[in-house]
Every structure is written in C-alpha cells, then in structure tokens.
Amino acid sequence: KAGVTQTPRYLIKTRGQQVTLSCSPISGHRSVSWYQQTPGQGLQFLFEYFSETQRNKGNFPGRFSGRQFSNSRSEMNVSTLELGDSALYLCASSLGTGINTIYFGEGSWLTVV
Amino acid sequence: AQSVTQPDIHITVSEGASLELRCNYSYGATPYLFWYVQSPGQGLQLLLKYFSGDTLVQGIKGFEAEFKRSQSSFNLRKPSVHWSDAAEYFCAAGGSNAGNMLTFGGGTRLMVKP
Numbered sequence: 001k002a003g004v005t006q007t008p009r010y011l012i013k014t015r016g017q018q019v020t021l022s023c024s025p026i027s028g029h030r031s032v033s034w035y036q037q038t039p040g041q042g043l044q045f046l047f048e049y050f051s052e053t054q055r056n057k058g059n060f061p062g063r064f065s066g067r068q069f070s071n072s073r074s075e076m077n078v079s080t081l082e083l084g085d086s087a088l089y090l091c092a093s094s095l096g097t098g099i100n101t102i103y104f105g106e107g108s109w110l111t112v113v
Numbered sequence: 114a115q116s117v118t119q120p121d122i123h124i125t126v127s128e129g130a131s132l133e134l135r136c137n138y139s140y141g142a143t144p145y146l147f148w149y150v151q152s153p154g155q156g157l158q159l160l161l162k163y164f165s166g167d168t169l170v171q172g173i174k175g176f177e178a179e180f181k182r183s184q185s186s187f188n189l190r191k192p193s194v195h196w197s198d199a200a201e202y203f204c205a206a207g208g209s210n211a212g213n214m215l216t217f218g219g220g221t222r223l224m225v226k227p
Contacts, residue, residue: 004156033213043203043217056214090156094213099145099164102213104157 002027004093004105012111018079021108023091025072029103031055032074034066034107037088037107046089049074050096081112117206119218126194127226130145134189134221136204144206146187147215148178151201160202163187174198199225 005024013019025032029045033056045058049068066076072093077084086106092102116139126132138144145164149157161172168180178189185203201222205215 006156031213033215035215035217042219043205044212045216049212050212057213058214074170092157092213092215096212099207099209100213101159101162102147102207102215103159106156 004091004103005093005106006089006108008047008108009106010109010111013081015081015083015112017081018077019081019110020075020077021089021091021110023074023076023093023105025074025093026103029093029095030072031100032068032072033092033102034074034076035090035104036060037091038084038086039110042071046076064090076088078110083112086110086112115144115206115208115216116203117216117218119202119204119221121221122219123222125224125226128196129193131190132191132194132198132223134202134204134223136187136189136218138185138204138206138210138216140185140189140206141156142221143182144208146178146180146189147205147207148172148189149203149205151203151220153200157203160189173212180218194223194225196225199223 031050034046048056052068068074088106091105094102118137148160163180204218207215
C-alpha cells in the first residue's frame with residue numbers, strides 16, 4: 001500500500017510569507033505527526049494529531065500550526081517565515097492507538113530567502 | 114527529560130567489515146526504540162524497532178539491534194557492510210503515552226570505503 005505522501009516536495013518562500021505543507025498518511029493510520037530537520041538542531045518534534053485533535057506539541061513558536069481532517073490527512077502551516085525556518089519538514093503516521101510503528105514520508109524541503 | 118545520544122557523529126568502515134552504531138537513551142520508563150536510515154535528500158526509512166520481548170531484534174537489509182536495559186543502550190549492528198549502506202542513521206525513542214512523539218539522537222553518518 002502507499003506510504004506517507006507529502007506535498008510539495010520542494011518549495012522556496014520569501015521571508016515574511018506563510019507556507020502550508022500537506023501530508024497524507026498511510027491508509028488506515030489515524031495519527032499524523034510533524035518533525036523539523038535542520039543541520040544545526042537535528043530532528044525535532046513539532047506536533048501530533050489524532051482523530052483531528054492535537055495530542056502532543058513540541059517546543060515551537062505559535063507561528064507553527066497544524067490541523068488534521070476527518071480523512072486523517074494533515075496540513076501544517078508556518079506564518080511569517082524566517083530564514084531559520086529553512087528545513088526539511090517530515091510527516092509521520094501510525095495507527096495511533098497503543099504502541100505503534102511510525103512511518104515517515106519523504107519530506108518537504110522548505111527554503112526561505 | 115528524555116534524551117537519545119548517538120556518540121559517534123561519523124563512522125567509516127571498509128566494505129565487508131562489521132558495523133556497530135551506538136545509541137544510548139535516557140527515559141523515565143522503558144521506551145520503545147527505533148532505528149531509521151536516511152539517504153541524502155530522502156526521508157526516514159524504518160530499519161527496525163523494539164517494543165518489548167526478545168531483546169535482539171532483526172530488521173531489514175541485514176541489520177539487527179540489541180536492547181540492553183542495564184546499559185540503556187540500543188546498538189545497531191550489521192555483520193558485513195555494503196557500499197549501499199552509506200547513509201545517516203538515527204536512533205529514536207518514544208513512550209507508550211507519547212503517541213508519535215519521538216526523541217531522536219543526533220545521527221551517525223556512515224561512510225563505506227571500497
């Protein structure tokens with residue numbers, strides 16, 4: 001079956017703009033989480049959604065937000081982009097209940113200029 | 114606070130040699146543990162996972178890892194490395210109450226000499 005799908009794969013934005021990234025989880029998975037990967041900070045947890053509710057949140061400013069739809073697809077939004085937001089944004093999905101295997105997508109590369 | 118440490122930032126091995134990548138964790142309860150691999154420009158591919166039970170787990174591509182509670186370690190091993198194994202490897206830990214919230218180590222970049 002199809003894996004975790006993220007769109008767009010690559011994008012360039014200007015400082016001050018906003019961006020929306022999309023994630024389609026593996027079929028049947030109800031939990032979607034987002035991670036930011038940068039050379040300096042490594043992989044950092046942003047937030048997790050389960051059944052359209054935010055279940056966990058990492059230590060990021062309020063400019064980073066997300067949501068999940070009834071079909072488990074998720075979007076994350078970053079407003080007022082800063083140069084430091086340039087990163088690979090990874091989406092992960094799992095069944096969501098109990099202890100589950102967590103699968104990652106290929107990521108969305110965001111460059112802020 | 115939870116933490117995962119991968120002490121080796123870079124490792125170089127010769128093709129055909131054995132490999133061990135180290136991972137140490139600090140967690141309140143017994144975590145569940147993962148190893149992922151990332152090729153340049155790609156996402157994370159799951160190699161193997163430990164939830165409970167047998168402390169030696171087998172994964173894909175000939176990798177295995179051993180959970181040692183007394184040492185708070187979950188080291189990744191492969192008996193014979195192939196050139197295609199060159200990539201970055203990440204160890205991650207999560208908790209039963211943490212959903213998909215994983216804590217990652219800093220990664221180990223593996224280079225393979227011909």
